[in-house]
Amino acid sequence: MSTPFYITTAIDYANGEPHHGHAYEKLGADAIARYMRQAGRQVHFLTGLDEHGQKVAQTAEARGVPPQAFVDEIADAFQRMWGRLEISYDQFIRTTDAAHKRGVKALIERIHARNPDDFYEQTYEGWYCVGCELFKRDNEIENGHCVLHPTRELQWTQERNWFFRLTKYADFLRALLTENPTFLRPESRRNEMLALLDLGLEDLSITRSRLAWAIPFPLVSSGGETQGTWVWFDALPNYLTATGFPDAGFESRWPAQLHVVGKDITRLHTIVWPAMLQAAGLPVPQQVWAHGFVLLGGERFSKSSGVRLDLGEAMDRYGVDALRYFLLREVPFDGDGNFSWERFDDRYTSDLANAFGNLASRVISMVEKYFDGEVPAAARTVVDDADFADLADFHAAMDGTRGYLPHEALAAVWRTVARANEFVQSAAPWALAKDPARRAELASVMASLVRQLARQTVCVAPFMPAKAEELWTQLGAPAAGRARAADVRFDELASLDPTAWRVTKGAPLFPRPA
Incomplete structure (x- = not known):
């Protein structure tokens, strides 16, 4: 119980x-x-x-x-x-x-x-x-x-x-x-x-x-x-x-x-x-x-x-989940913090549109292009191990171990987002795709990236619930029997395997400002 x-x-x-x-x-x-x-x-x-x-x-x-x-x-x-x-x-x-x-x-x-x-x-x-x-x-x-x-x-x-x-x-x-x-x-x-x-x-x-x-x-x-x-x-x-x-x-x-x-x-x-x-x-x-x-x-x-x-104006600017993210990431929950439209714009563009949203869009697009939308099978890599070290900090910031620090929890998740973006650049899947002999290497890279996205989606669900479910759907998890990201327990993350999920690229999660 x-x-x-x-x-x-x-x-x-x-x-x-x-x-x-x-x-x-x-x-x-x-x-x-x-x-x-x-x-x-x-x-x-x-x-x-x-x-x-x-x-x-x-x-x-x-x-x-x-x-x-x-x-x-x-x-x-x-x-x-x-x-x-x-x-x-x-x-x-x-x-x-x-x-x-x-x-x-x-x-x-x-x-x-x-x-x-x-x-x-x-x-x-x-x-x-x-x-x-x-x-x-x-x-x-x-x-x-x-x-x-x-x-x-x-x-x-x-x-x-x-x-x-x-x-x-x-x-x-x-x-x-x-x-x-x-x-x-x-x-x-x-x-x-x-x-x-x-x-x-x-x-x-x-x-x-x-x-x-x-x-x-x-x-x-x-x-x-x-x-x-x-x-x-x-x-x-x-x-x-x-x-x-x-x-x-x-x-x-x-x-x-x-x-x-x-x-x-x-x-x-x-x-x-x-x-x-x-x-x-x-x-x-x-x-x-x-x-x-x-x-x-x-x-x-x-x-x-x-x-x-005006709260309504703040929500209308980039959507409810973006405001949720900004307040919980920008203002420390153990102290005071400032709200400004400039910081809101900067966080939205750098953290949400460019870092997380762009990562999701690129990874899903490449799975569609190189594997007909089906996530390939591949073993865990050092990237997964590095992510779990950051996720330990994520839990310590939210489970009461060090208090209740949503800003630190989000910072830990965004370290994994940065790692995934760096991995995309260093692994260069578009180059691997040109060489049939490196098909297994390409599969390993893409499977690793989808695993990262799946874990990130589960971890951001408490902070951006609607966007998390939107991305979860694009990853194909509901069709694979994982109805909602919010239903995934944290103790399941280590065994979370998106193999054979069918991804479908949707509208941008966080459209770049005009």
Whole structure:
């Protein structure tokens, strides 16, 4: 039986249309999920939308529509966008779902039953960022504004709320981060959280007075008021409620193997969320991967700061798979990276049109010309051996050995693409074809090149799923009983034999720009 792999993304906040920042995270998680399926894991891929909170209520009011109608519209926009980007999620959760609301209530009641002193009432005052839905510390404020939302005005807020005793869990959290160093990666993010613990934690205000657009907090205040649950105390449990919690059987999926989140919400996912789970007596997720940002001209994509790029325009430029490739190859998944149209054009032309696309076109054309379209039989060569050394790096970059690094995985595959192009030039099949005495040598060269293409197609399937299947069809694999490239398991690559496949040259995979 295959090993489960429950992977989640952060659920996006429902106050605007999806942008490149959202897309980058979903594409990275999608590549990991698709990779794990081909590695034989039993994958469940969760994404969704965070639909409550003051910011959503304010945006809906500004548009003159009820909050539920507003978030319904936003949810539809996100799901349509993820469909177009080929995000292969298994479940899309919304925090307005009845099952989620029930699960949040059950989690809070479970914490209260096990640790009744973890919730207490207190009057709190401080600067509140509606963009973050968080009270901000002094070191998170610059020139009177939140460092993450510099265009928003901070609000001085004073309320009597329910608090969660986060400080109680400082020792538990330090042990989690030090004794299990792979819980949070990359290493730089773990160091940041340890430094945060060194500064000292503060208890969290987890309800908001007079906030109607929220899940009602199940504990009634001493003044008889039912307050709204703070949006993060509502949002973080989505990973748990998506398993069916609190109903029987949720343990079959929980804990999650991997949370994929942005670096700006690392604290919430590796300090607040584990503390909530510990308070409830539930296991923490096995690992959190905190990626960096896609920047435009050195600035983060953000609705509030006005740094935006039209996703539709980017997809239309060269197609969805080309955009998927560019973002996952160009932007390191363990740091920040820049988007520019110039780099997009360069990557498309050099990596996709000239290197990979041209290789596929030349090899298929030569098999058609020299062997009537049927891949000849030939033994493995030193070229195959060299490729497998690079593919070991490919797997190490995607299977969790060194983290989750799609940019490094693609770089490894493209080393095999470069090797294949060099082999075409050095072996010169067109010259071999002129000498009948060298027919066996020609067959060896062409069989080796098709094997390389077949392996490359299988390996790029998590990153460019549609183009991979398009090339797989041109290679003749479906007719030979290998229905889809994405169905080939990675442990089959060493024995993958395209002998007798009938190739058919189709339209260029990546047409050169006019």
